[in-house]
Amino acid sequence: MSLRQNILVTGGAGFIGSNFVRYMLKQHGEIAIINLDALTYVGNLENLDDVNSDPRYTFVKGDIRNREDLETLFSSKPIDAVVHMAAESHVDRSIVGAGIFVETNVLGTQILLEVAKTHGVKRFVHVSTDEVYGSLGETGKFTESAPLHPNSPYAASKAGSDLLALAYQHTFDFPVVVTRCSNNYGPYQFPEKLIPLMIMNALQDKQLPVYGDGLNVRDWLYVEDHCAAIDAVLQQGVPGEVYNIGGNNEWKNIDIVKLILKKLDKPDKLVSFVKDRPGHDRRYAIDASKMNETLGWKPAHTFEKGISDTIDWYLNNQSWCHRVMSGEYQEYYKMMYHER
Numbered sequence: 001m002s003l004r005q006n007i008l009v010t011g012g013a014g015f016i017g018s019n020f021v022r023y024m025l026k027q028h029g030e031i032a033i034i035n036l037d038a039l040t041y042v043g044n045l046e047n048l049d050d051v052n053s054d055p056r057y058t059f060v061k062g063d064i065r066n067r068e069d070l071e072t073l074f075s076s077k078p079i080d081a082v083v084h085m086a087a088e089s090h091v092d093r094s095i096v097g098a099g100i101f102v103e104t105n106v107l108g109t110q111i112l113l114e115v116a117k118t119h120g121v122k123r124f125v126h127v128s129t130d131e132v133y134g135s136l137g138e139t140g141k142f143t144e145s146a147p148l149h150p151n152s153p154y155a156a157s158k159a160g161s162d163l164l165a166l167a168y169q170h171t172f173d174f175p176v177v178v179t180r181c182s183n184n185y186g187p188y189q190f191p192e193k194l195i196p197l198m199i200m201n202a203l204q205d206k207q208l209p210v211y212g213d214g215l216n217v218r219d220w221l222y223v224e225d226h227c228a229a230i231d232a233v234l235q236q237g238v239p240g241e242v243y244n245i246g247g248n249n250e251w252k253n254i255d256i257v258k259l260i261l262k263k264l265d266k267p268d269k270l271v272s273f274v275k276d277r278p279g280h281d282r283r284y285a286i287d288a289s290k291m292n293e294t295l296g297w298k299p300a301h302t303f304e305k306g307i308s309d310t311i312d313w314y315l316n317n318q319s320w321c322h323r324v325m326s327g328e329y330q331e332y333y334k335m336m337y338h339e340r
């Protein structure tokens with residue numbers, strides 16, 4: 001990309017978004033990042049405290065569902081590219097209440113696409129998930145041409161947004177590129193997702209709630225590797241194309257949980273098998289060879305190092321965890337886990 005791009009990141013106060021903003025400012029000298037975030041229960045400006053005073057970074061509070069918020073922003077400065085990450089992102093919450101997932105992920109994405117198109121944005125990276133492909137059996141991996149078969153309301157809402165994004169490319173020649181990544185882990189992940197939840201519960205000697213038989217498989221990628229992949233797609237991705245991103249790093253949930261216990265020197269007896277998630281996808285695995293062959297991307301972090309760094313981060317940032325886990329999250333946790 002040419003010098004001094006204005007890049008709008010939506011959802012930049014969340015887990016991947018905050019890591020991405022930090023990554024981009026570190027990688028590129030001549031860049032301006034505008035972070036648009038509605039600051040929902042998971043969005044947290046504290047995640048970006050260290051870049052807040054960087055003159056290349058601006059935060060704007062706004063909601064992708066609100067066209068006026070977007071019009072005001074896009075009219076105030078030229079936006080060259082959009083990296084769209086704002087979403088409701090937690091499968092369990094989509095099972096409790098699907099409406100907000102449709103509003104944010106489907107409708108919000110369409111409004112953002114429309115405004116971005118009207119203002120002549122030159123590149124729109126739509127950040128999606130492997131969950132749109134549904135569940136795999138014991139073998140095989142998802143390629144970009146696998147049929148979409150989303151199973152949870154979250155996955156269905158993301159599939160809807162992917163299709164809208166691709167339709168804007170096909171119909172209006174709007175330069176959309178879609179990424180579909182496997183499960184991320186790393187610093188600043190909200191402790192309602194598997195890895196940080198298990199770390200935090202283990203640190204407090206609380207039960208570790210493993211759904212079903214614990215044999216569901218996920219393909220884990222360190223968040224900074226995902227950020228590098230999105231950067232590669234932003235710079236070199238071909239409009240209308242989909243790029244799978246994955247760690248080639250499959251783990252059964254129970255093995256991850258036991259690894260966390262071992263690293264924290266906590267006993268296996270903290271594991272508690274609880275009622276399964278309804279419609280729980282059995283296995284995800286991504287074939288990321290297109291990213292590797294066409295954009296030269298591959299993960300730079302081993303799982304061994306990534307998980308150790310992640311555990312250390314949570315150990316060293318327990319006050320952050322306790323702050324984000326207070327308030328609304330307490331009610332959510334009680335509702336989710338005390339009933340199981």
Ligand code: NAD
Pocket residue numbers: 010011012013014015016017036037038039040041042043044062063064065084085086087088089090104108127128129130158180181182183184185190
């Ligand atoms: P997250 O839940 O941590 O963060 C989402 C962010 O979006 C929050 O800061 C939130 O305040 C913001 N947001 C929500 N609704 C908004 C709205 N209406 N307007 C503006 N901002 C809003 O999510 P994450 O885990 O960082 O995921 C980011 C993106 O990456 C999502 O699109 C998700 O589908 C995708 N993704 C996540 C993973 C993963 O493992 N976490 C894997 C693949 C893809």
Ligand code: TYD
Pocket residue numbers: 090091092183192193194195197209210211212216217218253277
């Ligand atoms: P999660 O982090 O919610 O990501 P996703 O559902 O998007 O893959 O869950 C990862 C896996 O961990 C998934 O198979 C569900 C399982 N899981 C548990 O066993 N217990 C829990 O408390 C949570 C949150 C997840």
